[in-house]
Amino acid sequence: MASSLTKDAAQQGNPVDGGKTFFGHPRGLATLFMTEMWERFSFYGMRALLVVYLISGGADAEKGAQGGGLAMNLTTASAIYAVYLAMVYLLALPGGWFGDRVWGPRKTVAVSAGVIMAGHLALAVPGQAMFFVGLGLVAAGSGLLKANISTMVGHLYDGPQDPRRDGGFTIFYMGINLGAFAAPLVIGTVGQSVNWHLGFALAALGMALGLVQFLIGTRHLNPQSSVVPTPLRAEERTMWLRKGLIWLAVAVVFYGAVVLTGHFTLNWALVPITLLGLIIPITVLARIKRDKELTASEQTKVSGYIWFFVAAAVFWMIYDQGGSTMSAFAEKNTAGEVFGLSFPSSWFQSVNPLWVMAMAPVFAWLWLWMARRDREPSTTVKFAMAMVLIGASFFVFIVPMMMSSDGTKVSPMWLISIYMIQTIGELCLSPVGLSVTTKMAPRKYASQMLGVWFLAVTAGDCLTGLLSIGGVDLSGTTMLGIEAALAVLAGFAVWSYRRKIVALMGDVR
Numbered sequence: 001m002a003s004s005l006t007k008d009a010a011q012q013g014n015p016v017d018g019g020k021t022f023f024g025h026p027r028g029l030a031t032l033f034m035t036e037m038w039e040r041f042s043f044y045g046m047r048a049l050l051v052v053y054l055i056s057g058g059a060d061a062e063k064g065a066q067g068g069g070l071a072m073n074l075t076t077a078s079a080i081y082a083v084y085l086a087m088v089y090l091l092a093l094p095g096g097w098f099g100d101r102v103w104g105p106r107k108t109v110a111v112s113a114g115v116i117m118a119g120h121l122a123l124a125v126p127g128q129a130m131f132f133v134g135l136g137l138v139a140a141g142s143g144l145l146k147a148n149i150s151t152m153v154g155h156l157y158d159g160p161q162d163p164r165r166d167g168g169f170t171i172f173y174m175g176i177n178l179g180a181f182a183a184p185l186v187i188g189t190v191g192q193s194v195n196w197h198l199g200f201a202l203a204a205l206g207m208a209l210g211l212v213q214f215l216i217g218t219r220h221l222n223p224q225s226s227v228v229p230t231p232l233r234a235e236e237r238t239m240w241l242r243k244g245l246i247w248l249a250v251a252v253v254f255y256g257a258v259v260l261t262g263h264f265t266l267n268w269a270l271v272p273i274t275l276l277g278l279i280i281p282i283t284v285l286a287r288i289k290r291d292k293e294l295t296a297s298e299q300t301k302v303s304g305y306i307w308f309f310v311a312a313a314v315f316w317m318i319y320d321q322g323g324s325t326m327s328a329f330a331e332k333n334t335a336g337e338v339f340g341l342s343f344p345s346s347w348f349q350s351v352n353p354l355w356v357m358a359m360a361p362v363f364a365w366l367w368l369w370m371a372r373r374d375r376e377p378s379t380t381v382k383f384a385m386a387m388v389l390i391g392a393s394f395f396v397f398i399v400p401m402m403m404s405s406d407g408t409k410v411s412p413m414w415l416i417s418i419y420m421i422q423t424i425g426e427l428c429l430s431p432v433g434l435s436v437t438t439k440m441a442p443r444k445y446a447s448q449m450l451g452v453w454f455l456a457v458t459a460g461d462c463l464t465g466l467l468s469i470g471g472v473d474l475s476g477t478t479m480l481g482i483e484a485a486l487a488v489l490a491g492f493a494v495w496s497y498r499r500k501i502v503a504l505m506g507d508v509r
Contacts, residue, residue, distance in 0.1 A: 022171075023171060024164070024167075025156070025164055025167065025168045025171065026156040026157070026168075026220070026222075027220040028152075028156050028217070028220040028221040028222065029153065029156055029168055029171060029172065030217065030220070031213065031214060031217030031218070031220050031221060032149055032152055032153050032156075032172060032175075032214075032221075033171060033172055033174075033175040034175070034210065034213050034214075034217075035109070035113070035149060035210045035211075035213065035214040036149055036172060036175040036176055036179070036210075037175035037176070037178050037179040037210070038179060038206050038207060038209050038210025038213075039113065039116065039142075039145060039149075039179070039206075039207060039210050040175070040176045040177075040178075040179030040180050040183070041179035041180075041182060041183045041186075041187075041203075041206040041207075041210075042116060042117075042120055042183070042187075042203040042204065042206040042207040042210070043116075043138070043142060043179075043180075043183075043203075044179065044180040044183040044184065044349065044353075045183030045184065045186065045187025045188065045191075045199070045202065045203045045206065046120060046123065046138065046187070046199075046200060046203045047323050047349065048183060048184035048187065048188040048191075048323070048327075048346040048349035048350075049187065049188060049191040049192070049196065049199050049200070049346060050080075050081055050084070050323070051074075051077050051078070051081050051323060051324050051327045051328055052069070052192065052327060052328070052331050052345060052346060053069040053070065053191070053196050054069055054070050054072045054076070054077035054080060054081075055069065055071075055072055055073070055074055055077050055328060055331070056068055056069030056070075056071065056196075056331075057069060057071035068196075069196060070128060070131065074325075074328050074473075074474075074475060075468050075471060075472070075473060075474075076266065076468070077324065077328070078321075078324040078325060078328075078464065078465075078468040078474055079270055079274075079465050079468035079469045080135075080266075080270070081323060081324040082274075082320070082324065082461045082462070082464040082465035082468060083270055083273050083274055083277070083461070083462070083465045084135055084138075084139055085320055085323075085457070085461045086273070086274070086277040086457070086458045086459075086461035086462045086465060087136075087139040087140075087143070087273065087277070087458075088138075088139050088142045088143055088146070089143075089146075089454040089455065089457040089458045089461075090143070090276075090277055090280065090454075090455065090458040091139060091140055091142070091143025091144070092143045092146040092147050092451055092454050093143075093147075093448075093451045093454075093455070094143065094144075095108070095112070095143040095144040095145065095146055095147050095148060096147035096148065096151075096451055098144060098148075099144075099147060099148040099151060100228070100229050100230055101228065101229075101230055101231060101232050102228065102231075102232060103228065104225065104226050104227055104228040104229075105148040105149070105151045105152050105155075105225045105226075106148075106152065106218060106221060106225040106226045107226070108144055108145075108148045109144075109145055109148050109149050109152070109214065110211065110214065110215065111144065112140075112141045112142070112143075112144030112145035112148070113141070113145065113207055113210060113211040113214060114141075114211060115137055115138075115140055115141030115144065116137070116138055116141035116142060116145070116207045117141075117204050117207040117208050117211060118137050118141075119133075119134045119135070119136070119137030119138035119139075119140075119141060120134065120138060120200055120201070120203040120204035120207060121134070121200075121201065121204045122134030122137060123135070123138070123197070123200035123203070123204075124197045124198070124200040124201040124204060125197065126197055132269075134200070146454075147450075147451065150169075150172075151225075152221060152222070152225045153168060153169060153172050155221070155222040155224045155225050156168065156221070156222055174357070176353075177353040177356050177357050178353075178357075179206075180349075180350070180352075180353035181350050181353040181354055181357065182350075183203075183206070183349075183350075184346045184347055184348075184349040184350045185347060185350055186202065187199045187200075187202045187203055187206075187346075188344055188346025188347060188349065189343075189344055189346070189347075190202055191346065192344035192345070192346055193344055255268070267469055270465065270469055271466075271469060273462075273465075274462045274465040274466050274469065275462075275466075277458045277459065277461070277462030277465070278459055278462045278463070278466075280455065280458070281309075281313075281452070281455035281456070281458060281459045282459075284452055284455060285302075285306060285309065285452065288302055288442065288445055288452070289302050289303070289306075291442075291444070293444060294442050294444065295442075297506050298442040298443070300504050300506060301440040301442070301504065301505060301506055301508065302440070302442065303504050304440065304501050304503075304504030304505045304506075305436075305437070305440045307380075307494060307497070307501050307504075308379075308383060308433060308436060308437075309452070309453075309455075309456050310490075311383050311386075311387055311429075311490055311491075311494055312383075312429065312433055312453070312456035312457075312460070313456045313457075313459040313460040313463070314387065314460065314486060314487055314490050315386055315387060315390050315425070315429055315460065315487065316456060316457045316459075316460030316461065317460035317461070317463045317464050317483070318390045318391070318393070318394055318422075318460075318483055318484075318487055319390055319422055319425070319426065319460075320457070320460065320461055320464065321464065321474065322349075322352060322419065322422065323349065324464075324474075325474050325475050326348070326397070326415060326418070326419075327345070327346075327348070327349065328475060329397075329400075329401070329404075329415070329475065330345040330348045330415055331345040333400070333401075333404035333409060333410060334348075334400075334404075334409055334410055334411075334412055334414070334415055335409040335410065335411060335412060336412070337412075338412055348412070348415055348416075348419070351415070351416055351419040351420075352419050352422070352423055352426075355419060355420050355423035356423055356426070356427070359423060359424065359427060360427060363427045363428075378498070378502065379432055379435075379436050379505075379508075380494055380495070380498040380501050380502060381495065381498065382428045382429065382432045383428070383429060383432065383433075383491075383494050384491045384492070384494040384495035384498070385425070385428045385491070386425040386426070386428040386429035386432075386491070387425075387429075387487050387488065387490045387491030387494060388487070388488050388491040388492075389421055389422070389424055389425030389428065390421075390422060390425045390487050391483075391484040391485065391486070391487030391488035391489075391490075391491065392421060392484070392488070393418050393421040393422045393425070393484075394480045394481075394483055394484035394487070395480075395481070395484045395488075396414075396417065396418055396421065397414075397418050397480055397484075398477050398480050398481060398484075399414070400414040400415075401475070401477050401480065402477060433453060433456075434450070434453060436508065437449050437450060437452070437453040438450070439508045440505065440508050467479075
């Protein structure tokens, strides 16, 4: 009986909805769409301010940003930004675990939204200590929410074969881009032109709106979203609690000793996190690869998947600098005016989601058109294209970087064009990477492999973080050229070995 009710709810949204739908989809999709939109509004709004706030000093109060920022150098700011992004994607793994084994997806999303809101409120309080507390809370909350809200979208439909399912996820992801597009225009403007901390407070308000409408709209969700699929047994809870307390005690004792002896610096926190962000993805892939329960075919596919994982890590290493290296360039070296309209540098963070919304339907149509003529590029070729494009974007970036070396502010069209090239690369890699991950995943790790895909983002951002911690100037033309060349070479390597990779992929195309 329970399974029948769940199935009916998946098909009709919820019996109490009276047959109402959201663009022909279950009404619960509207709830999740709005929750994700407001969460991304808060996330991307804070992200648009993050690096600019870190590198700005007290003198910025004269420019309208009351109180100034934390006056850090760009290298430190880039390291903090990279580590923060890496943790968001790394924490998606334990976030999914909490949804599966402790709270269930619905409760996990509600708790995570509260944690995110608390993080933004902490950022709204002046002072470096509260800044790092807030950043940690936002990262933890985003990790908890990321895996579970997508799971609930899937619950709205009658299994993978429901013809509305793909369309539902497309509508859901439009919420991501709408929130990401609007956030810098609102939160960025207030943060840079009025007060940094008021901007962070607006991010908290956005998440609060998302949480309120989620709690109101939960009656439209599938009852399955409240179920804990594989709840922890009592002895397991005790074991995990004991382990957690032991590691917490070790961390408190260790860092307490470092602080008391006067040796603590920011690197004592950043270096261990970046190392973990590299070690964990390698460990997870190695554990899957060495699993003797996998069939010979699955083992071969995992070997082929490693090519895609490494390529993706290099891609995200460059791509995610759109909010750090490129954001700082927008603030210091780019004219903030178009057709007589002045705007803050944070507005550039709206360019990528705008390009995504404009070009994603075009690419979806293009791949379908080419597939009908049996001319659609293979997954390996799409990955190679993405790598060459992301490398080319940084080769282009070198030009305005050199033009502005004497203090000249360059045209905004340079950054707009660079973001366009990167977005084309993203559309060749990101949806394709998600698809190939699900296709090549061993049956035993079917659910976990999407988390493994997100670990490529973690690895890429941690590489950037380690370089920044090591004092490497990522905004220098030499380093831009090295990163660009690395990406292009990786693209040519994937293309050159495409037959070998295809052979490792087995029946996956």
